[in-house]
Every structure is written in structure tokens, then in C-alpha cells.
Amino acid sequence: MRKLCCLLVGAVVVALAALSFAGDSQTVNGWVSDSKCGVKGANAAASGCTKKCIAAGADAVIVTDGDQRVLTVDNPGAVQGHEGQHVAVTGRIFGDKVHVDSLKTI
Numbered sequence: 001m002r003k004l005c006c007l008l009v010g011a012v013v014v015a016l017a018a019l020s021f022a023g024d025s026q027t028v029n030g031w032v033s034d035s036k037c038g039v040k041g042a043n044a045a046a047s048g049c050t051k052k053c054i055a056a057g058a059d060a061v062i063v064t065d066g067d068q069r070v071l072t073v074d075n076p077g078a079v080q081g082h083e084g085q086h087v088a089v090t091g092r093i094f095g096d097k098v099h100v101d102s103l104k105t106i
Contacts, residue, residue, distance in 0.1 A: 025101060027090040028064050028071075032082045035059035038070050047084020054083055062089055062098055071098040078103060 033041035034053035041050050042063035054060055060076040060083070063069070071093060073079050078100035079087075091100040 025090055025092055027088055028062065028093070028098075029086070029088050029106060030062045030064040030069075030071075032079050032085055032087055033061050033063045033070075034083075035061050035070075035072065039063050039068050041084070042068070044084060044086070050084040062087070062100075069096075071096060073097075074099050 031042035032050065033039070033046070034050050036053045036058040037046060037049060038061060040046070041053075054076075060073040060079050062071045062073060062079075064071065074097045078091075079089075082103060082105065085105050088104045088106050089098065089100050090102045091098050
């Protein structure tokens with residue numbers, strides 16, 4: 001029983017340490033689009049469509065400038081009101097997802 005408790009405590013400590021080092025904050029420039037249109041919605045002319053698609057249940061995404069990488073926003077409330085806008089997003093990127101810490105229209 002004692003060994004099991006030690007193993008569980010050790011696993012929790014390792015998991016917390018891994019999460020704290022999982023991703024450094026970085027800033028990317030791009031467009032707030034939706035998962036349905038993705039790169040096609042990465043422009044000012046598509047803002048109305050982007051708003052409709054997100055309201056209908058599509059995920060909010062950031063389409064990065066340059067490489068056109070599509071990052072799903074894991075906290076969509078952070079981009080609410082900025083649909084179809086060109087923005088600078090600061091946050092943590094994990095694979096194809098971004099957690100937005102701050103956003104500035106550019």
C-alpha cells in the first residue's frame with residue numbers, strides 16, 4: 001500500500017512538472033476564422049461568414065500569416081467579437097491548438 005501511494009504521488013508530481021513546461025507563451029499574427037472555412041476565411045471580406053459559422057457551431061481558429069497554419073482556439077471566448085479580424089495572438093500553442101492569453105487587433 002505504501003509503494004502504491006508513493007507511486008501515485010510521484011506520478012502527480014511528474015504530471016504537474018510536465019504541464020508547467022509544456023508550452024511557452026508566443027505571439028503569432030493571423031486571422032480569426034472558423035473551422036469550416038479555415039484558410040479561405042482568412043480575410044476581412046469573410047468576416048460575416050466567419051461570424052455565422054461560429055454562431056452555428058464551427059470552432060474558432062487562427063490562420064497564421066505566412067505559413068497559413070490553422071490553429072483551433074481552445075478558449076473561444078478569448079476571440080469573441082474579433083471574428084474575421086487580423087490579430088496578434090499571444091498564447092501557448094500545443095500541436096494544432098492555441099490557448100489565447102491575449103489578443104490585439106492589427
